[in-house]
Amino acid sequence: MISKTEISRRSARGRAVLAALTASSVLALSSAAALAQDFDPQAVINIGSLYEPQNLDNTQGAGQGINEAFNGNVYEGLFVLTDAGEVEPKLVDSYEISEDGLTYTFTLKEGVTFHSGDPLTAADVKSSIERVTAENSASSRKRTLAVITGIETPDDQTVVVTLSAPSISLPYNLSYVWIVNDAAGDISSGEDGTGPYVLQEWRRGSALAMVPFDGYWGEEPTNGGVMFQYFTDATAQNNALLTGAVDIITSVQSPDALSLFTDNPDFTVSEGASTTKELMAYNDRVAPFDNATVRAALARAVDNEKLLQAIWGDYGTLIGSFVPPTDPWYEDLTGVNAYDPESAQQMLAEAGYADGFSFTLDTPDYDPHPVVAQFLQNELAKVGVEVKINIITANEWYTKIYKAHDFDATLQEHVNHRDIVFYGNPDFYWGYDNPEVTRLITESESVSSMDEQTEMLAEANRIIAEDAASMWLYLYPQIVVSTSNVSGYPLNGLNSQFFVSDIKKAD
Amino acid sequence: MSAEQTDNLTETSGRRRSRGNATYWLGLLLVGVIVLAGLISFVWTPYALSDMVGGRLEAPSLQHWAGTDRLGRDLFTQLMIGARIALIVGCGAVVIGAAIGVTTGLLAAFATRFLDDALAAVFDILIAFPTLLIAMLVVAAREEASLGTAILALGIGLSPIVGRITRILTKQVLGQDYITAARVSGTSWGAIVFWHILPNIAPFLGVNLALQFGLAVMAEASLSYLGLGAPPPNASWGRMLQEAQGTVYTAPWGAILPGLALFALVIGINLLADGLRDRFDPTKGAA
Numbered sequence A: 001m002i003s004k005t006e007i008s009r010r011s012a013r014g015r016a017v018l019a020a021l022t023a024s025s026v027l028a029l030s031s032a033a034a035l036a037q038d039f040d041p042q043a044v045i046n047i048g049s050l051y052e053p054q055n056l057d058n059t060q061g062a063g064q065g066i067n068e069a070f071n072g073n074v075y076e077g078l079f080v081l082t083d084a085g086e087v088e089p090k091l092v093d094s095y096e097i098s099e100d101g102l103t104y105t106f107t108l109k110e111g112v113t114f115h116s117g118d119p120l121t122a123a124d125v126k127s128s129i130e131r132v133t134a135e136n137s138a139s140s141r142k143r144t145l146a147v148i149t150g151i152e153t154p155d156d157q158t159v160v161v162t163l164s165a166p167s168i169s170l171p172y173n174l175s176y177v178w179i180v181n182d183a184a185g186d187i188s189s190g191e192d193g194t195g196p197y198v199l200q201e202w203r204r205g206s207a208l209a210m211v212p213f214d215g216y217w218g219e220e221p222t223n224g225g226v227m228f229q230y231f232t233d234a235t236a237q238n239n240a241l242l243t244g245a246v247d248i249i250t251s252v253q254s255p256d257a258l259s260l261f262t263d264n265p266d267f268t269v270s271e272g273a274s275t276t277k278e279l280m281a282y283n284d285r286v287a288p289f290d291n292a293t294v295r296a297a298l299a300r301a302v303d304n305e306k307l308l309q310a311i312w313g314d315y316g317t318l319i320g321s322f323v324p325p326t327d328p329w330y331e332d333l334t335g336v337n338a339y340d341p342e343s344a345q346q347m348l349a350e351a352g353y354a355d356g357f358s359f360t361l362d363t364p365d366y367d368p369h370p371v372v373a374q375f376l377q378n379e380l381a382k383v384g385v386e387v388k389i390n391i392i393t394a395n396e397w398y399t400k401i402y403k404a405h406d407f408d409a410t411l412q413e414h415v416n417h418r419d420i421v422f423y424g425n426p427d428f429y430w431g432y433d434n435p436e437v438t439r440l441i442t443e444s445e446s447v448s449s450m451d452e453q454t455e456m457l458a459e460a461n462r463i464i465a466e467d468a469a470s471m472w473l474y475l476y477p478q479i480v481v482s483t484s485n486v487s488g489y490p491l492n493g494l495n496s497q498f499f500v501s502d503i504k505k506a507d
Numbered sequence B: 001m002s003a004e005q006t007d008n009l010t011e012t013s014g015r016r017r018s019r020g021n022a023t024y025w026l027g028l029l030l031v032g033v034i035v036l037a038g039l040i041s042f043v044w045t046p047y048a049l050s051d052m053v054g055g056r057l058e059a060p061s062l063q064h065w066a067g068t069d070r071l072g073r074d075l076f077t078q079l080m081i082g083a084r085i086a087l088i089v090g091c092g093a094v095v096i097g098a099a100i101g102v103t104t105g106l107l108a109a110f111a112t113r114f115l116d117d118a119l120a121a122v123f124d125i126l127i128a129f130p131t132l133l134i135a136m137l138v139v140a141a142r143e144e145a146s147l148g149t150a151i152l153a154l155g156i157g158l159s160p161i162v163g164r165i166t167r168i169l170t171k172q173v174l175g176q177d178y179i180t181a182a183r184v185s186g187t188s189w190g191a192i193v194f195w196h197i198l199p200n201i202a203p204f205l206g207v208n209l210a211l212q213f214g215l216a217v218m219a220e221a222s223l224s225y226l227g228l229g230a231p232p233p234n235a236s237w238g239r240m241l242q243e244a245q246g247t248v249y250t251a252p253w254g255a256i257l258p259g260l261a262l263f264a265l266v267i268g269i270n271l272l273a274d275g276l277r278d279r280f281d282p283t284k285g286a287a
Helices: A004-008 A012-035 A064-070 A121-135 A170-172 A234-242 A292-301 A304-312 A342-352 A367-380 A392-404 A420-424 A435-443 A450-467 B001-042 B076-112 B111-128 B131-141 B146-175 B176-185 B189-225 B237-247 B255-282
Strands: A046-050 A080-081 A088-091 A091-095 A103-108 A148-155 A158-163 A195-204 A205-214 A226-230 A267-272 A277-282 A359-363 A387-393 A411-413 A471-475 A478-483
Touching: A012 A359, A046 A064, A046 A080, A046 A234, A088 A091, A088 A170, A088 B176, A091 A234, A121 A158, A148 A367, A170 A205, A195 A435, A195 B189, A234 A478, A234 B237, A277 A367, A277 B146, A292 A342, A292 A367, A292 A450, A292 A471, A304 A367, A304 A471, A304 B111, A359 A367, A359 A392, A367 A387, A367 A411, A367 B237, A387 A392, A411 B189, A420 A435, A450 B237, B076 B111, B076 B146, B076 B189, B076 B237, B076 B255, B111 B146, B131 B146, B131 B189, B146 B189, B237 B255
Parallel strands: A046 A226, A359 A387, A359 A411
Antiparallel strands: A080 A088, A091 A103, A103 A158, A148 A158, A195 A205, A205 A226, A267 A478, A277 A411, A277 A471
């Protein structure tokens, strides 16, 4: 048996990096918290966001906005991915794993009730997991939970999950599964969760309001409710913060917007750890991108530092690969295929493209992609590669590229935490197919300790970096801005989550 | 009518005339400057279009007359190339719009009652759609956005307006006695169109096409703003505006200058067209 303490023994390396990253902002925050001791427990916190959910059901393609608003606030999972990147038990009191790693026995917390008043039972957990793995579910986590072969409920407080293969990430993956009352029915416009907040009103196109749940089993929120206000335009969102219409904005989209808030004592600007990566994804199935030498040559032809400076000024980070510092298997790989236009030209010649070639870059029409595309066009022209920019909408991106794989190369921002697993799936849109990487990523699920998993995924990350599977440009900064009388909000926003129950607002 | 009244009349129309002249010359100046900038851009620009020659968002200076964008590219160079693109698109769209519009307009005017009504209805229906919307449909129907696609799309978008005006003007001319005289004396319809109709409708049509040119320039900027115009590295004022949107607080010149250029060209064209109408319009010129 593996004890439950295993889960908190996550890679010390990941934690150290995270701590270093957030050290400055934490310092800033603790002083802000000291100032905000006399908070108003009735204050309603207004949060500005650009991500309005399409509906309220995270298995029905609602978008990242629903995770932002509901994860940990309205719904809770058996486990929670904390803002610091730790996986901790939430609705699970304790759990045991069988020797072969194929059976998990979860004991649920006592005294948990849904917003409708029903108590939490094992049957709710079973139906909640099945909602995500159901055939008509559009959840992005469906694939990772496919190892579950059976869920049994011997009594109301016990859930036994059996797997077809060991899955060390199961608790992590379960942190995405909302526990929903099995009597709730359709939750695309309503809710019945166990979280500290109850949905009060959803005004489509503008706002989503939540108030504290009186019967909450855990600590009660430090505010009198929150209201997510949705904007379609970053400028309007910034103006709302400036005029006091909102108290916090969950992510800032450009350094130029920040200049309004830095050096202004009325606002607090905090930089957290980001998981959003800007990249040029090649279609690795088609020539010449099926050739690793060509991909590596292009990587060497582009000065990422200059690009990051152009887009984000002094913010943002170069990581040299797909794994951000918040993933336990992070490693600084900026030295692999580093900027070196001369060797880029030699490698292109070696690969048989001494005279260069030309390709179409499908570019989503929203910032920063068109500017990034022009930068790449300039840089690659210097080594004789012609880039034809084709501007497309987010919808076209989804159908043409993500679904139909009909493209040469494209630009995209990838927001997820722990998403290196995409490179282990040869059917993913970019079609990277390296049997060794697929093996490492698949087998890393079956190991018995986080250390082994970390080692294998770090190895996979080094291989994709050397293979230049995609062109990783930079890691976005994660910047949260609030008025200075508000504190206690999450900084990292891993997986778009935004826990609101500790937010305090001073008078 | 007393002598005094007559004097007053000539005085007011004289003043109107000179005011008309002033706006005409102002229009000519605005358009002239932009045409010149566009022409010069073929042989000379301060820097190469896509060279990242300066720092991020530099303010206008002696080195960079209009400042630089986020990638450190010279904005004055982009403005000059943008003028070229605006003129090419404007002329191209008007030529295509006129080719389609004048042909169908003439056809409608000459056609049987039934065909005429049908074509007139088609014009009206198409005009009910905003030009930009029609242009967007055409762009969407083509696989890739390009300068040619944008020109074609706007040309098609403009054609129903030109068609309707051509039809009305032609019908007016067809009702004149000299057309009947020409018919009676055995002149063919082709010769009538060529020798009598086109010369008579040309001044009015020309003024209208000038206005359509202004419309096409605006529509191209809108298309580019939406990302449906000529793709980079073509520098369109619309795309410059779009790219400057996020930095409007920190680097306002990036948005103000292309906006001003667009304003100057469109207002210039309109003033010019107004002035031309005053010159060609016999009912006004008589005073």
